[in-house]
Amino acid sequence: MKKLIALLMSMLLLVAVFVPSLAEEQIVIKLSCAASEQEKISCEQTVARFEEKYPNVKVEAEYYAGLSWDEIIQKQLVEFAAGTQADVVYIAIEGTHLMVEYDLFQPITDLIEANKDYFAEVPQSAFDAFKVGDEYYEVPFNCNDMAIAYNTEMFDEIGVKPGKWTAQEYLEALGKIDAKYNTPETPVTEKVWGTVIGETPYLWMAAFGTSVLNEDWTASNMKDPAVREVLQYLYDMVHVYGYAPVREANTDDTALFCSGRVASIFTGPFVLSSFNANNFKTWNMAIAPRGSEKGRAAYGVGGLGMMATCEHREEAFNLMKEFCSLETSMTQAREATSLPLFESAANSPEFLSHCENMNVFYDELPEAIKLPSPVCYAELNMIMKDMMNNIMTKTLTIDEAIEKADAEIAEAFAEFGY
Amino acid sequence: MASTAKKKRQVGMFTTKKDDLVGWLFTAPALICFISFVLLPTLAMIGLSFTKYKMLRPPEWIGLDNYVRLFTKDAKLIKVAMNTIKLSTVSVLISIFIGLVLALLITSRKNGLYSYVIRLFYFFPNIVAASFIAIVWSILFSKDTGVVNYYLHRLFGMQPVGFLTDQRYALWSVVFIDVWRNIGFIMFILLAGIRSISDSYYEAAALDGASSLQIATHVTIPLLTPSILLVMVIQIIGALKTFDIPNIMTEGGPNDATRTMAMYVYDMAFTRMSMGYACCVSVIFVVAIMLVTVLQFSLSNKWVHYD
Incomplete structure (x- = not known):
């Protein structure tokens, strides 16, 4: 009897050890994704949909929030250096060139070409953001082109209905806001501001048809007279006309806008959900003012790239496709966390009902200019922040700040052998 | 009595090998932590200070540059x-x-x-x-x-x-x-x-x-x-x-x-x-x-x- 029990136990043990290995092998794809609490829910739904479609693939997702793009790029680089990188990584246009420079991403042009029909509704400009040389490296996941959000009550009060406007007309509108809500005796700390200047000048550079970098993002363009013109325009807005406060490290544009302290801000769709969260209803969108005929809106795209070390190429790409799907676009449309990439979602009542001119985002996208995102983006961003800070705090003159930034950009590119 | 016991433990100048081992075992956790998290990183830092190192590429020796x-x-x-x-x-x-x-x-x-x-x-x-x-x-x-x-x-x-x-x-x-x-x-x-x-x-x-x-x-x-x-x-x-x-x-x-x-x-x-x-x-x-x-x-x- 004892022998029989021992035999049965041994057989059970063998079954326990070998049966799982006989079952279909489960593929694990590691995903690293920046997402706010709201976006995380949408991402988890996307992952759940994917796992349902592909039961043999398990997604191990890591979500994190509260990091700027340079910090996200740093995180990915450090993880790669430590050998703990994911297979699929969420990186916006800001980090693509660096990831490619270090051979961290593998090209996915063939996979994108093979799925042309699937991506038919997605604007080509979203894919172009991730093209380095002749290859595509990411599948777009979300998109933000920049426009002006304005307080409808305030603009109605001054009788301005923003439409296609020039930078000069925008300035005049801010002048009317200033005259309406402030007097010469109003203390600075109680003023109603026309706008807040961003910590970097990229959006205004695009609005004036120029850029801080040359066209292929390999050198500085700071000596372009149009760059100086933009910086002068922004400086005047703060120090000559007093329509904008001096920006500080923790200036919160959205909070100032929602509290009625600021009449308009430059923003993309990603901020709009926080208007709702603050129960702020009296807002509308207008296209980015143009400083010249070449002026355009600027846009950035977030996407998913496949790490060079990813072994399950097809499964990883299927996951990337799921993130760039009509379902995900519709969630983005409903929640206004991004410009939906699928045209039908961008033109859906769910998205367009957020405000009267919600269409400006999708309408502007085909002509919009990519945010400058060179291989040394983190350095560039730091240089630009310093430059704006030095100009706006009157620490340096515009010409001194341009000179300094130009030299620093050249040094940053030199580090990469440009 | 105590003196005899003490004498038994003492060989040469200080302690027996057994006492040494016990001492090392007691200090080992702290020593391992010190070596892993302080000494080695410090030595690595000194070594890397003589290199051009971009993290994702191998360090390149550049001497005192x-x-x-x-x-x-x-x-x-x-x-x-x-x-x-x-x-x-x-x-x-x-x-x-x-x-x-x-x-x-x-x-x-x-x-x-x-x-x-x-x-x-x-x-x-x-x-x-x-x-x-x-x-x-x-x-x-x-x-x-x-x-x-x-x-x-x-x-x-x-x-x-x-x-x-x-x-x-x-x-x-x-x-x-x-x-x-x-x-x-x-x-x-x-x-x-x-x-x-x-x-x-x-x-x-x-x-x-x-x-x-x-x-x-x-x-x-x-x-x-x-x-x-x-x-x-x-x-x-x-x-x-x-x-x-x-x-x-x-x-x-x-x-x-x-x-x-x-x-x-x-x-x-x-x-x-x-x-x-x-x-x-x-x-x-x-x-x-x-x-x-x-x-x-x-x-x-x-x-x-x-x-």
Whole structure:
């Protein structure tokens, strides 16, 4: 009897050890994704949909929030250096060139070409953001082109209905806001501001048809007279006309806008959900003012790239496709966390009902200019922040700040052998 | 009996091999942690300081190039080093002075509840995360939207002061917050020091008819100097490593007026990806901290009085 029990136990043990290995092998794809609490829910739904479609693939997702793009790029680089990188990584246009420079991403042009029909509704400009040389490296996941959000009550009060406007007309509108809500005796700390200047000048550079970098993002363009013109325009807005406060490290544009302290801000769709969260209803969108005929809106795209070390190429790409799907676009449309990439979602009542001119985002996208995102983006961003800070705090003159930034950009590119 | 046992354990000069082994086993966890997390990283840092290292590419040996750059070409580093020295010196001196005054005042009060409330009040900033402190103070200090400027205008008709945007004031604003944050901790250490002073000194001073001020300056403070030295060493090392508050409040601006050495090393390592150069700056920084500490201890013979 004892022998029989021992035999049965041994057989059970063998079954326990070998049966799982006989079952279909489960593929694990590691995903690293920046997402706010709201976006995380949408991402988890996307992952759940994917796992349902592909039961043999398990997604191990890591979500994190509260990091700027340079910090996200740093995180990915450090993880790669430590050998703990994911297979699929969420990186916006800001980090693509660096990831490619270090051979961290593998090209996915063939996979994108093979799925042309699937991506038919997605604007080509979203894919172009991730093209380095002749290859595509990411599948777009979300998109933000920049426009002006304005307080409808305030603009109605001054009788301005923003439409296609020039930078000069925008300035005049801010002048009317200033005259309406402030007097010469109003203390600075109680003023109603026309706008807040961003910590970097990229959006205004695009609005004036120029850029801080040359066209292929390999050198500085700071000596372009149009760059100086933009910086002068922004400086005047703060120090000559007093329509904008001096920006500080923790200036919160959205909070100032929602509290009625600021009449308009430059923003993309990603901020709009926080208007709702603050129960702020009296807002509308207008296209980015143009400083010249070449002026355009600027846009950035977030996407998913496949790490060079990813072994399950097809499964990883299927996951990337799921993130760039009509379902995900519709969630983005409903929640206004991004410009939906699928045209039908961008033109859906769910998205367009957020405000009267919600269409400006999708309408502007085909002509919009990519945010400058060179291989040394983190350095560039730091240089630009310093430059704006030095100009706006009157620490340096515009010409001194341009000179300094130009030299620093050249040094940053030199580090990469440009 | 005990002597026999002791003799059995002692072989040669000190102990038996068995005792050695036990000793090593007891110290092994601490030793392993020290080697893994302090010694090896420090050696790696020194080694990497002689390389060009971008983290994702293998380090490339460049000899003393980083050190040459540091001492001859890096003008920004001088400014950053000066900021760090100013911040740590002024902040520590003021913090210790205020902490000492508060400790003396609290000791002179007999009301227990009063002392308790005051101690709690001053210690509170020390238990709040630095990031919260930085964000709250940057909102308060904002030039155009801040509460401090609002009241300065309301009460005194003053024009807004760029506490964080004017390079004349930005560093001192950081110093102010550092002092505000640290005085509670210093006060506590000094209070403990005061309480460890023997009552006989005070009794003798009282018999001699010394006033409160005389007792403080001739008895309490001289006998408190070991505690002051301790606080000074801890605070100076901490202040030299200041990173979080200026990084959140000003990001090092305007024009690097609030950038500290720790921020500079971080920027070099993780923003500019120049890990080799960051290691080089760190080596010099560590050596500087060691020198300052050695200097503090060697000078302490002249002003620290041990009971």
